[in-house]
Amino acid sequence: MMRVFPLLLSFVTTVLFTAAQPTSSPFFKDADLVNTGIYYYPEHWPESQWERDISTIANMGFEFVHLAEFAWYKMEPTEGVFDFSWLDKVVNLCIKYRLKVLLCTPSATTPTWMRVNYPETFIMDGHYIRAENGTRGLGSMVSEKYRDGVRKVVAAMARRYGTNPHVIGWQVDNEPGAVADYSPASQAAFRIWLQKKYKTIGALNKAWGTAFWSQWFNNFGQVIIPNTNLVGWWGNNPHALLDFKRYSADTQAEFLDMQAAALRSHIAETQFITTNYTAVCTGADAMRTRKLDFATYTAYPNGGGDNIGNQGFRLGNARAVLFAADYYKSVGGVSGVMEMQPGPVNWGSYNPLLLPGTVRMWLYHTFAAGGRIACSYRFRQINYSSEQYHAGIMLTDGVTPSPGGEDYRRFMKEVKELRQQYRPGEAMPQQMKARSTAIVWNVENYWSIDRQKQTHQWDTWNFPVKYIEMAKSLGAPVDVVPETADLSAYKFVIIPAYELADEALVKKWADYAANGGHLLVTCRTAVKNRDGHFWEGPIAAPISKLIGARVKATDMLSGHGKGDIVLNGSHYKWNNWADLLAPFEGTEIVATYNDQFYKGMAAIVKRKSGKGSVTYVGVDTDDAELEKTVLQQTLNDAGASTENYPEGVYVYWRDGFYMAVNYASESYTMNLPENSKILVGEKTLKPAGVLVWKVF
Secondary structure, three states: OOOEOOOOOOOOOOOOOOOOOOOOEOOEOHHHOOEEEEEOOHHHOOHHHHHHHHHHHHHHOOOEEEEOOOOHHHHOOEOOEOOOHHHHHHHHHHHHOOOEEEEEOOOOOOOHHHHHHOHHHEOEOOOOOEOOOOOOOOEOOOEHHHHHHHHHHHHHHHHHHOOOOOEEEEEOOOOOOOOOOOOHHHHHHHHHHHHHHHOOHHHHHHHHOOOHHHOOOOOHHHOOOOOHHHHOOOOOOHHHHHHHHHHHHHHHHHHHHHHHHHHHOOOOOOOEEEOEEEOOOOOOOHHHOOOOOOOEEEEOOOOOOOOOOOOHHHHOOOHHHHHHHHHHHHOOOOOOEEEEOOOOOOOOOOOOOOOOOHHHHHHHHHHHOOOOEEEEOOOEOOOOOOOOOOOOOEOOOOOOEOHHHHHHHHHHHHHHHHHOOOOOOOOOOHHHHOOOEEEEOOHHHHHHHHHOOOOOOOOOOHHHHHHHHHHHHOOOOEEEEOOOOOHHHOOEEEEOOOOEOOHHHHHHHHHHHHOOOEEEEEOOOOOEOOOOOEOOOOEOHHHHHHHOEEEEEEEOOOOOOOEEEEEOOEEEEEOOEEEEEEEOOOOEEEEEEOOOOOOOOEEEEEEEEOOEEEEEEOEEOOOOHHHHHHHHHHHHHOOOOOOOOOOOEEEEEEOOEEEEEEOOOOOEEOOOOOOEEEEEOOOEEOOOOEEEEEEO
């Protein structure tokens, strides 16, 4: 009988923030600003080429080498027999050429002997078909046999390299994503998770609403993982599916923590433990981990999208960095890009050449946003197998740098020059600090809304990102924070479509505003409780007092229909979502609907709250001009000045440096004060341009 691991309930790490500032870390020197690295796979290449490659990596300016990520078969060629002789040679070459080493646990790619000996260690998909080895991330994280194999190889690696002073840290797994697992082991683990959460089957029946369509359970043994493949979209139970997402995320987090614990019992305290979440990570939840020192992310900004202007398809989408760079600092206070796209990829809808300098711009973007690591996947473009067309730092001959490689070389050279200009203890300019903004986010809101969008026009993932873009265009430093964060560090807090809430959370928001903060709340906030149920009362009942209005109803228009809203005499178009608001006495009406049968009703309201204010934006528009106007007015009313950067231009301040990047197809000239000194780039930012300056 297969054993399963009893999973813990979810948890959230509380981190205190200083708005938009990289936090000091025992693993990185502040004066280094950012540390650059590269993925290298010696197992892909003849041993006779290893020294040439490691030497080239060092000569290009890289500072560390990322190793062993997918090499389980090489380290444990047969079960229980470990061979690190090949890895020792590569590590020693890195030492010879004064390169640090970042090791990765190989849990994402199980060896063939695992499938042959223990086929039950793989996940089952929604059709109950067993996966096999041959790609990444298909091991069942609740299979004790799989976990035992992972623990053994991780512990063997840790004993081998855990005290090596040239090893700076460890990455556990690769791009954890909480893949849905319907295997017998996962079914059993899910039931254990539910029993821990609900205690009684009656409580589960109530939370899941199983009285609907005769879904009632008599005991936990009757419960199975909700499977939309078998009941169809229409038959889904949103509450059961929400819990399955939570269980899967908890499973993923605990699996990472298990590896971190196995490492930490053998490695030096100076070696960090991290993982590399994908930039758009909708399955795993970084905030559930407890044992990682910090989290990093992967960023692939260009995969065939049109993006901004006629050159946008060569410049990439800034959203791949914008959200991740700020969100993953929530785990441990620091972050960085572990896997940066080096050029064209093999999976995009089409894969164009990048505009020269684009990879450099992406690197500066991650650096400007507070990144401590800038690492790229990968050094050499492979000549065979499934990623042949995925670019590397080197072309297929192994000796010629790609355009991305040249961008990396230039970036590393410039960073070393910037280090000479670093001065410790420089405080954020007061003008920017006065705009400090936090966006509160919880992936569970994404899970809930994405299951029941109500309109095909609702862009679930990009809704909070849109507010980041608006705040950045106004010159505000932005952090993405969990609901447990201390909000008092921020002058402004945005709550974007926070569908799942409770009274305690709403009280925290109210206290923030009463104590002098300025809160901006959007539509689809507090519409449901934590189980995903509507309130037995008005729409979004818990926030009625907070926003000073009642949500009477919600409207949506067709894709081609446009409604009209008036704000300060100006007209704005909407079509995605519209809350019809009935303001209470003393609440200011900021904007009203100017057509439809409810013409004259409030669309946006604002009220004073103690020393602060609360603004409710009941509308979602495509172009975001209305929302940006309201956000700018909120900042200005609170005494903060604002900028007006065009779409695609992002400006940051960190460690005494101002930095700007340009994802747009048109040039933009920055308005710099007279006492500025340009350190990198030119005042006029061309497409893919970078500008770094200091103000004296």
